Amino acid sequence: xxxxxxxxxxxxxxxxxxxxxxxxxxxxxxxxxxxxxxxxxxxxxxxxxxxxxxxxxxxxxxxxxxxxxxxxxxxxxxxxxxxxxxxxxxxxxxxxxxxxxxxxxxxxxxxxxxxxxxxxxxxxxxxxxxxxxxxxxxxxxxxxxxxxxxxxxxxxxxxxxxxxxxxxxxxxxxxxxxxxxxxxxxxxxxxxxxxxxxxxxxxxxxxxxxxxxxxxxxxxxxxxxxxxxxxxxxxxxxxxxxxxxxxxxxxxxxxxxxxxxxxxxxxxxxxxxxxxxxxxxxxxxxxxxxxxxxxxxxxxxxxxxxxxxxxxxxxxxxxxxxxxxxxxxxxxxxxxxxxxxxxxxxxxxxxxxxxxxxxxxxxxxxxxxxxxxxxxxxxxxxxxxxxxxxxxxxxxxxxxxxxxxxxxxxxxxxxxxxxxxxxxxxxxxxxxxxxxxxxxxxxxxxxxxxxxxxxxxxxxxxxxxxxxxxxxxxxxxxxxxxxxxxxxxxxxxxxxxxx
Amino acid sequence: xxxxxxxxxxxxxxxxxxxxxxxxxxxxxxxxxxxxxxxxxxxxxxxxxxxxxxxxxxxxxxxxxxxxxxxxxxxxxxxxxxxxxxxxxxxxxxxxxxxxxxxxxxxxxxxxxxxxxxxxxxxxxxxxxxxxxxxxxxxxxxxxxxxxxxxxxxxxxxxxxxxxxxxxxxxxxxxxxxxxxxxxxxxxxxxxxxxxxxxxxxxxxxxxxxxxxxxxxxxxxxxxxxxxxxxxxxxxxxxxxxxxxxxxxxxxxxxxxxxxxxxxxxxxxxxxxxxxxxxxxxxxxxxxxxxxxxxxxxxxxxxxxxxxxxxxxxxxxxxxxxxxxxxxxxxxxxxxxxxxxxxxxxxxxxxxxxxxxxxxxxxxxxxxxxxxxxxxxxxxxxxxxxxxxxxxxxxxxxxxxxxxxxxxxxxxxxxxxxxxxxxxxxxxxxxxxxxxxxxxxxxxxxxxxxxxxxxxxxxxxxxxxxxxxxxxxxxxxxxxxxxxxxxxxxxxxx
Numbered sequence: 001x002x003x004x005x006x007x008x009x010x011x012x013x014x015x016x017x018x019x020x021x022x023x024x025x026x027x028x029x030x031x032x033x034x035x036x037x038x039x040x041x042x043x044x045x046x047x048x049x050x051x052x053x054x055x056x057x058x059x060x061x062x063x064x065x066x067x068x069x070x071x072x073x074x075x076x077x078x079x080x081x082x083x084x085x086x087x088x089x090x091x092x093x094x095x096x097x098x099x100x101x102x103x104x105x106x107x108x109x110x111x112x113x114x115x116x117x118x119x120x121x122x123x124x125x126x127x128x129x130x131x132x133x134x135x136x137x138x139x140x141x142x143x144x145x146x147x148x149x150x151x152x153x154x155x156x157x158x159x160x161x162x163x164x165x166x167x168x169x170x171x172x173x174x175x176x177x178x179x180x181x182x183x184x185x186x187x188x189x190x191x192x193x194x195x196x197x198x199x200x201x202x203x204x205x206x207x208x209x210x211x212x213x214x215x216x217x218x219x220x221x222x223x224x225x226x227x228x229x230x231x232x233x234x235x236x237x238x239x240x241x242x243x244x245x246x247x248x249x250x251x252x253x254x255x256x257x258x259x260x261x262x263x264x265x266x267x268x269x270x271x272x273x274x275x276x277x278x279x280x281x282x283x284x285x286x287x288x289x290x291x292x293x294x295x296x297x298x299x300x301x302x303x304x305x306x307x308x309x310x311x312x313x314x315x316x317x318x319x320x321x322x323x324x325x326x327x328x329x330x331x332x333x334x335x336x337x338x339x340x341x342x343x344x345x346x347x348x349x350x351x352x353x354x355x356x357x358x359x360x361x362x363x364x365x366x367x368x369x370x371x372x373x374x375x376x377x378x379x380x381x382x383x384x385x386x387x388x389x390x391x392x393x394x395x396x397x398x399x400x401x402x403x404x405x406x407x408x409x410x411x412x413x414x415x416x417x418x419x420x421x422x423x424x425x426x427x428x429x430x431x432x433x434x435x436x437x438x439x440x441x442x443x444x445x446x447x448x449x450x451x452x453x454x455x456x457x458x459x460x461x462x463x464x465x466x467x468x469x470x471x472x473x474x475x476x477x478x479x480x481x482x483x484x485x486x487x488x489x490x491x492x493x494x495x496x497x498x499x
Numbered sequence: 500x501x502x503x504x505x506x507x508x509x510x511x512x513x514x515x516x517x518x519x520x521x522x523x524x525x526x527x528x529x530x531x532x533x534x535x536x537x538x539x540x541x542x543x544x545x546x547x548x549x550x551x552x553x554x555x556x557x558x559x560x561x562x563x564x565x566x567x568x569x570x571x572x573x574x575x576x577x578x579x580x581x582x583x584x585x586x587x588x589x590x591x592x593x594x595x596x597x598x599x600x601x602x603x604x605x606x607x608x609x610x611x612x613x614x615x616x617x618x619x620x621x622x623x624x625x626x627x628x629x630x631x632x633x634x635x636x637x638x639x640x641x642x643x644x645x646x647x648x649x650x651x652x653x654x655x656x657x658x659x660x661x662x663x664x665x666x667x668x669x670x671x672x673x674x675x676x677x678x679x680x681x682x683x684x685x686x687x688x689x690x691x692x693x694x695x696x697x698x699x700x701x702x703x704x705x706x707x708x709x710x711x712x713x714x715x716x717x718x719x720x721x722x723x724x725x726x727x728x729x730x731x732x733x734x735x736x737x738x739x740x741x742x743x744x745x746x747x748x749x750x751x752x753x754x755x756x757x758x759x760x761x762x763x764x765x766x767x768x769x770x771x772x773x774x775x776x777x778x779x780x781x782x783x784x785x786x787x788x789x790x791x792x793x794x795x796x797x798x799x800x801x802x803x804x805x806x807x808x809x810x811x812x813x814x815x816x817x818x819x820x821x822x823x824x825x826x827x828x829x830x831x832x833x834x835x836x837x838x839x840x841x842x843x844x845x846x847x848x849x850x851x852x853x854x855x856x857x858x859x860x861x862x863x864x865x866x867x868x869x870x871x872x873x874x875x876x877x878x879x880x881x882x883x884x885x886x887x888x889x890x891x892x893x894x895x896x897x898x899x900x901x902x903x904x905x906x907x908x909x910x911x912x913x914x915x916x917x918x919x920x921x922x923x924x925x926x927x928x929x930x931x932x933x934x935x936x937x938x939x940x941x942x943x944x945x946x947x948x949x950x951x952x953x954x955x956x957x958x959x960x961x962x963x964x965x966x967x968x969x970x971x972x973x974x975x976x977x978x979x980x981x982x983x984x985x986x987x988x989x990x991x992x993x
Contacts, residue, residue, distance in 0.1 A: 084557075202559060370784035
């Protein structure tokens with residue numbers, strides 16, 4: 001008996017569909033069935049697109065039957081985080097303020113996915129406006145970690161990470177502002193890539209912090225991550241911060257060994273986390289370093305001295321930009337409107353009822369940081385520190401080819417464990433935020449599991465627009481370890497039941 | 500309580516008004532500054548919108564390079580520095596017609612800084628310095644239609660949202676409403692010469708806010724300023740400034756203090772009223788726009804733009820004085836628009852009569868245009884025909900009087916002046932025999948005055964000349980006619 005279809009890689013599914021070995025409709029049906037069974041338990045989706053997904057899959061099959069060439073993701077189901085616009089489909093960003101809102105256009109990445117013959121299967125749950133590290137800030141529902149339903153999937157792209165981990169879709173898209181792809185990828189035991197700032201167009205990504213936001217993919221292998229990243233990256237005229245430097249990644253290049261490779265290790269950053277760093281994470285990190293040495297890489301000591309200021313810097317810049325980006329949710333043109341007397345009353349009632357606590361907290365923080373008299377001390381200084389943090393990374397990457405870091409200080413924490421302690425929640429982003437501020441590409445890959453069976457991820461950081469190298473580093477680890485190939489019981493049991 | 504309702508001349512003499520203007524000019528681009536929507540005026544509400552200018556979630560601005568070109572042209576025309584790098588900033592405030600909750604503008608790194616504009620008020624030339632010119636997007640428009648049974652509704656039209664504007668900020672160099680009027684006129688003239696703005700105030704393509712303060716003569720420090728908004732014409736600007744200067748002087752003279760506030764001009768009542776006080780002023784929380792990279796301009800591009808600028812009003816005026824030898828005043832009038840100056844140059848060239856051509860345009864042509872409102876481009880008498888007419892006057896082919904008749908005809912008849920002369924028999928009467936016959940006829944028809952002249956009343960001669968001229972429909976050669984009349988009068992009395 002062969003392995004269930006839903007465990008197959010996107011690469012092999014696309015090849016099978018292209019060669020006519022499987023129909024796109026069958027592939028789509030299999031994943032839809034998996035999600036029918038697991039999604040209600042996991043809370044992965046805010047909106048599923050079963051009907052249109054099947055229609056799209058059948059259209060792909062008809063095109064193949066006519067002899068039309070198919071795209072690189074032929075018939076591959078892809079789930080989309082709910083802060084990325086899909087034409088005519090509810091896009092709420094996990095917020096009540098956008099309840100019922102349906103964008104009249106597709107995000108650039110959605111256009112690219114459609115052009116590559118991928119099948120969009122739904123909108124995944126996330127923290128409200130991507131603000132959070134556990135997906136518990138969604139105004140609609142909780143998402144559970146597929147490896148342990150009492151644990152968070154991470155956030156803010158928790159739904160997208162969990163849906164791939166549970167094999168409800170082979171691929172998904174999330175967005176990463178301070179770690180929102182990498183951290184849930186680590187918690188859910190999948191790959192999560194935050195591309196270089198500017199590698200993927202943000203057109204159609206509902207803005208949280210414009211200078212940090214990047215759309216990034218989730219997958220269950222390094223090669224699948226490279227495959228979808230190659231589809232979504234590149235210059236888009238509608239996002240003038242997007243760059244032509246981002247090019248498709250060669251899958252063959254990922255197979256090159258690491259002989260002579262210089263892997264930079266900023267060990268001092270581990271101490272930043274202090275007692276917050278779980279021994280299991282430290283052990284996984286040290287063990288990975290040894291594995292890379294065995295694989296032929298040369299370990300280079302590097303330092304990122306300004307990373308200690310990263311969280312403070314991030315929590316000035318991101319909320320400042322968010323306070324401005326979220327001003328448009330005023331009840332005038334779309335989404336929810338609450339009336340209360342005059343114009344000011346409408347604004348206050350609409351925004352008071354529409355936004356959740358964390359969003360309001362960040363709007364207040366950002367508004368304060370940009371206020372007259374505080375701008376220089378907060379926002380401007382934070383930008384200067386940001387420049388230093390970026391320089392640290394570029395310096396370290398001048399003497400090494402990529403950096404290895406932890407991505408989270410602990411494995412997935414328990415639901416509601418940190419909801420009343422925003423500062424503890426913020427501190428859990430200590431390893432992900434520096435690369436976000438630096439704008440460099442960073443990948444979270446499955447490295448191992450702790451004693452309780454929770455996944456542990458590690459992070460590879462690369463030079464700007466060199467996503468290929470960090471995927472190659474992760475792929476080298478993947479060839480020697482089985483962490484990435486393991487799937488949670490919920491996915492297997494259900495997939496098994498389905499047969 | 501205000502002791503003085505208004506300022507007296509005596510009070511005015513003690514104070515120096517200090518005025519700075521902020522002018523918003525709509526750039527004449529086909530599309531909006533950050534999206535591809537059309538900028539046409541007067542379209543049905545919300546028909547020229549897209550996700551970008553509607554500020555829908557997830558959209559991003561893309562800069563219209565033409566808007567940058569137009570703004571840089573304006574900067575070059577007024578002698579400003581064009582910065583090789585400038586950046587956009589967000590100006591944050593809530594208003595229903597501001598779709599994103601912020602306006603994309605420029606703040607501490609504007610595109611242009613410095614420069615100035617020369618104005619000419621009552622024979623005195625004066626330079627009004629400029630602080631900056633920056634690019635920004637317009638907001639939409641809030642409409643407040645009459646609601647049913649006192650229920651107030653507001654409707655928002657976002658066609659104008661995202662239309663490119665430049666804000667031109669003057670130094671506080673202006674000293675009166677009249678100077679403000681001249682400054683605005685000059686600024687508009689430059690913008691229209693550059694063809695970067697249509698200068699139409701009614702359609703809102705040119706808008707102005709005025710900052711006004713007064714200080715005792717001789718004092719360097721500025722007084723407290725107020726800002727006046729809603730100035731919909733250059734005349735309102737002039738009036739509102741004069742009003743506000745007087746209000747401030749009278750207030751200070753009666754022991755009061757000027758309060759920093761924003762005023763709204765009510766043109767119907769001729770008064771400015773408080774819109775918001777300093778305490779209610781917005782904190783716009785400016786910060787660099789993260790969605791747009793800096794505007795980086797190649798110095799060689801700026802230089803080629805400078806080289807391609809059209810001739811501007813001051814240079815053109817000086818050239819007309821130099822090349823045509825016409826008075827400064829004429830050149831000023833003729834350079835009101837680029838098209839009028841071109842028209843003049845063609846008439847002058849064709850007729851070979853620079854001053855006569857100028858006279859004809861300043862009097863006859865402009866008199867008709869003032870009545871009909873025609874632009875020179877749509878004026879029925881084209882420059883070639885007027886040039887021919889002016890030449891005919893100059894070489895004596897027709898008298899001034901006939902020429903005016905011809906000009907009247909040319910307004911509705913597209914023939915050339917020579918053809919009209921032939922068609923209507925308007926050639927001058929110069930032949931001696933014909934003039935003699937005319938003289939005899941006139942004397943016979945006017946026996947009384949003839950007798951009076953002969954009795955020594957010389958004054959009557961002018962009357963007889965007039966009658967003869969009238970009889971000839973103005974065609975008689977004036978000197979020869981007079982000679983013929985005198986000859987006949989002396990003959991018969993002999």
